[in-house]
Amino acid sequence: MKKLILGIAIVSSAFLFGQKEDVNAKLQSANKAAMDAYNAKNYTAAAPKFLEVYNLLKTNGQEDKIYMYYAGISYALANNSDEAIKIYTDLINSGYTGVQTNYTAKEKKSGQVSTFDKNTWEVLKKSSDYTDFKTEQTPSVEPELYETLTTLLLNAKKNDEAAAIIEKGLAKFPNNAKLKDAQGTAYYQSGNTDKFVATLKEQLAKNPNDATNWYNLGVMQSKNPATSADAEVSFKKAIELKPDMANAHQNLVYTIIGDDSKIVEEINALRKTNSDEATKKIQIRKDRFAKALPYAEKWYQVDSNNIDAVSTLKEIYAVTKNTAKMAEMKAKEAELQAKQPK
Template sequence: MKKLILGMAIVASAFVFAQKDANALNAKLQEANKAAMAAYDAKNYAAAAPKFIEVYDLLKSSGQDNKIYMYYAGLSHALANNSEQSIKIYTDLVNSGFTGVETTYTAKEKKSGQVVNFDKATWEVMKKNSDYTDFKTEQSKSIETDLYETLVSLLLNAKKANEALVVIDKGLAKFPNNAKLKEAQTTAYLQSGNTEKFVAGLKEQLAKNPNDAVSWFNLGVMQSKKPETVADALEAFKKAIELKPDFADAYQNLVYTTIGDDSKVVADINALRKDKPDEASKLIDARRERFAKALPFAEGWYKVAPKNIEAVTALKEIYVVTKNLDKVKEMKAKEAELSAAAK
């Protein structure tokens, strides 16, 4: 699963209201904002989230619906692994059309040198106040793609693939070339059991980025599930290894896909040995041939993962079938060594 997209920096703010009766509100805002920032900076995200919500609520009570603080709250909940709370906030933000684009209005207080944030109307009024200077405006960048990407990641992590697909469709309608949403869409198809769309999504990704080893591997996994596409699966795994030579999982899948359902073959051989020995012999020869084809893949797997006992055992069994007794002995010793080390 992809990591959450949590890249936006949180910037401390100071709040000033011009109303005569706003002193108490200002004090509460300063206190809540200070507590939120302190908790966030200390990585106490569970404590930061409700404080950011408090800042939002206090601002809203003064007529400022500044949803950036709800974004900060959702971000903090995500970092605290409070996924349900984070999902709710991000969903509300996406549905509200919030983009994060806002204009900040600041001025410097001459006496303290502190840069202070104002709402637009107050900022215009304060221009006449000789106690302030350096009046500036600044517009922030849109974080709308971040909202969609993070919400989708949260939903997929929570195994809510169908809900994720709804958000992805909505996001792609706005940002049709967003690679992260397209990749997430493929993951969501798999998670929801829609394997045909998952495979189609992988092929679409590979058409755009043929050097994506993980997508080649995932395509191979899906193709290996059907007898008619096993050959395609083998080629996909080989492509993954070509792009990522230490791709142990791709080597492993090459081994087992090449060998096939060996337990069934062995059962068939045992059932035929007595009454139909010739047919049993044909199955034995075909089995040995498959193991011989799997041998270089197993050796490659062992080379990139020499401490993986499953790789050692698989290689040992292939040497048994292909009658390489010296190598069988070597792998048995390695298997015993790894088993002892694991205790």
């Protein structure tokens, strides 16, 4: 499971709402059970208890969605993605931000600072027993709601839903880096390649030193023959930034060589009907392999025990008529094949 963004501390609350004694007793019991379970990391037990607190308060006219939020965190930590997704979706759709105003005052006699509900705090202002009356707003958790729901949806392979939530979140928080990073993943996994490529280019415009994004862009560009030259540039940029990125070396070599099996088929067919054209294509193929050679050698230097790197380099040496090097790679290939599990 991808790392969840669960940043807020869960704190116990005191219920002083003047409700009927049996309601207060149920609230206190459910709240204690929820906190005890959460602190014991028994998130499966904590989640429904936090929901019980929320529902009891709502029924008695004291709705506080922070307990729904606590339940969502607990379900997420318990790996109950379905329930967590439901709660986070409800919270986002309801406009919940988690912003609360804390009302504090200091008791003159003890010097202790305590937190009160607003009504009590207003009454105490008339008392000579308290001083230093202050209010403080807690930060919004709304960005974190979008980040966590995105992660939950991606983990659940609900990629289209994740993409929609990300777009909604970025409309409110356009500079949120976590949502921007996740957006490319959501587009790619949902098959929306055009938007994925656009996102990669946007991220690279902001941070051109991200080797992974250059590599991912190269992969997408290499899928279309019309943008294969662009793919070469992207892979080279990834290698420049991260010289040991074996996958970038590999994909650069494959992009330069192209679909060799198809080319060989074309050459074999032309040999029967147009030998001059076949000769031209043979030379073009040799030129491609010669161009790929230095990059294949770099790939082998970076990942010398990769049988694909060895086999590809062997084939390039064969096409470019370097028999000594081809024999060397053939021996290396046999050595690696012998080590493969039977």
